[in-house]
Amino acid sequence: MSFNSWETRIDDDLALLSDTLEEVLRSSGDPADQKYIELKERAEQALRDVQSRISQASDTYYYRAKRAVYRTDDYVHEKPWQGIGIGAAAGLVLGLLLARR
Numbered sequence: 001m002s003f004n005s006w007e008t009r010i011d012d013d014l015a016l017l018s019d020t021l022e023e024v025l026r027s028s029g030d031p032a033d034q035k036y037i038e039l040k041e042r043a044e045q046a047l048r049d050v051q052s053r054i055s056q057a058s059d060t061y062y063y064r065a066k067r068a069v070y071r072t073d074d075y076v077h078e079k080p081w082q083g084i085g086i087g088a089a090a091g092l093v094l095g096l097l098l099a100r101r
Contacts, residue, residue: 010057013050020046 020043076083
């Protein structure tokens with residue numbers, strides 16, 4: 001899953017959660033009202049779903065980043081001069097981009 005699709009999915013989840021919570025707040029608020037009870041349950045379930053998805057996505061990206069760091073470390077240890085060249089090129093590009101501002 002790409003970052004953009006993940007971001008869009010999270011945006012959709014948050015919009016759903018927001019809409020559900022707004023509906024709960026607009027309801028009568030009477031704890032004996034069946035509609036209020038159903039809306040409250042939907043809001044709680046939506047919140048749990050969003051929290052679960054965010055947690056899973058966070059874990060996934062954490063492990064991907066960790067793997068990338070280890071692969072980069074291995075690469076630099078195997079080919080130190082190429083690593084230095086790549087670092088210098090990245091620094092030059094970043095410096096040029098920052099200097100344009």
